[in-house]
Amino acid sequence: MLDFIINILSTPAILVGLLALIGLALQKKPIEEITKGTAKTIVGFLVLTAGAGFLQSGSLNAFGDIFNYAFGMQGVIPNNEAIVSLGLKQFATDTAYIMCIGMIANIIMARFSRMNFIFLTGHHTLYMACMIAVILNVGGLTGFQLWFGGGLILGLMMVLAPAITQSTMQKIVKTDALAFGHFGSFGYWFAAQVGKKFKGSKSTEEINFPQRISFLRDTTVSIGLTMVIFFLLITGIAVSKGILEADPQTILATYPNLGGLLNVGAETQTHWAVWAITSGLSFAGGVYIILSGVRLIIGEIVPAFRGIAEKLVPNAKPAIDCPVVYPYAPNAVLIGFLVSFLGGIIGLVALGIIDKTLIPVALILPGVVPHFFCGATAGVFANAEGGIKGCLVGSFLHGLLITFLPAICMSVMGALNFANCTFSDSDFSMLGIILGNIAQFIQNGGLFVLCIVFFMIPILYNFIAPKKIKNENI
Secondary structure (H helix, E strand, O other): HHHHHHHHHHOHHHHHHHHHHHHHHHOOOOOOHHHHHHHHHHHHHHHHHHHHHHHHHHHHHHHHHHHHHHHHOOOOOHHHHHHHHHHHHHHHHHHHHHHHHHHHHHHHHHHHOOOOEEEHHHHHHHHHHHHHHHHHHHOOOHHHHHHHHHHHHHHHHHHOOOOOOOOOHHHHHHOOOOOOOOOHHHHHHHHHHHHHHHHOOOOHHHOOHHHHHHHHHHHHHHHHHHHHHHHHHHHHHHOOOOOOOOOHHHHHHHOOOHHHHHHHOOOOOHHHHHHHHHHHHHHHHHHHHHHHHHHHHHHHHHHHHHHHHHHHHOEEEEOOOOOHHHHOOOOHHHHHHHHHHHHHHHHHHHHHHHHHHHHOOOOOOOOEEEEEHHHHHHHHHHHHHHHHHHHHHHHHHHHHHHHHHHHHHHHHHHHOOOOOOOOHHHHHHHHHHHHHHHHHHHHHHHHHHHHHHHHHHHHHHHOOOOOOOOOOOO
């Protein structure tokens, strides 16, 4: 039963579909509207997930592998899924309890503090629960104390992450009814603050293309052509370095996503340039699918969520995964990804210099997956505050941030017996560094009490200094 519940809570489509159903039912909508709204919400998330999966397996991972081969890069690629899979081998049950308690704590926090956000990104909730389970266990917590203390920390993070991005989120989506739920929020907030330094700069969506190239206004076309050029250039460099003459199995042992380029298992030979062109266009296809799913979700979840906001948690706002902002600034999505990736490359060079001249540090390779999903989001947030200039600078610094934070977090992960692994998104690294160091100095009962104190502070603050309601008649 616990496994079944966790499967539901960690499957975003089902979780959000259930919340849409509850929200519509609380509004006493007719059965046909409840059915339609629930089904379209679930389908929207499935479309979004399918697009992300198609993008990652079809182009993103291949781009990362061909780039690393072409430029001979070696190091650690931050990956949430990889480190969580290691953690779940030992802490699966603890993670499950922390996740369940954390979602309840999220509702309590949303109801009794000023941060009235319901975090709906199920897989990130699972990842954060796993990391918290590992850290608190090292701090000496087991059983009920581990589950309850970890659940409270998780619930706190589930409202803090949307809270720090909400002011910029309002500028992006032009409403306060929708929030942002992703554990990379510190990075997006950071990019937005950088963007504010360039207020007045023209938005990325106001780029004026000459008439002859006005077709670049079409997001699918502009992203497709850009990625085709990148794939052709980088694949050409890899071919010149002899990738096609090398033993395919040897290449695949290190770069497992290049089977298509090497024609492994293919009935007919595909020229490397054709592979590069189709890979670039597949990238654009994945983004198109994601945007279609997002539009479908937004059209259903916001009206459905009104029932929960009215009945259970006053003014509750659904906090949704990072692709929710992509349709609002598609040019910023592409710019953010590319510039964040560039920041990751510069950050890798800087880490190499530090490693050789100052102190030993982990070399963090620019993972294409985090730099796309997080970098693109950072670009949208920075653009909302500072236009093109803000997008360029904010995304670049975000790329440096998600390179240096995982490098710092590596030492904490090593102390937790997770050597050569680290998280990719900023909130995981930040909490890992802070809570990981606290757990090494404050342990057992003291750590459990600290978890309760951290959770209670926002609630007590709201009761001690309640938010003033403006009187519109004055």
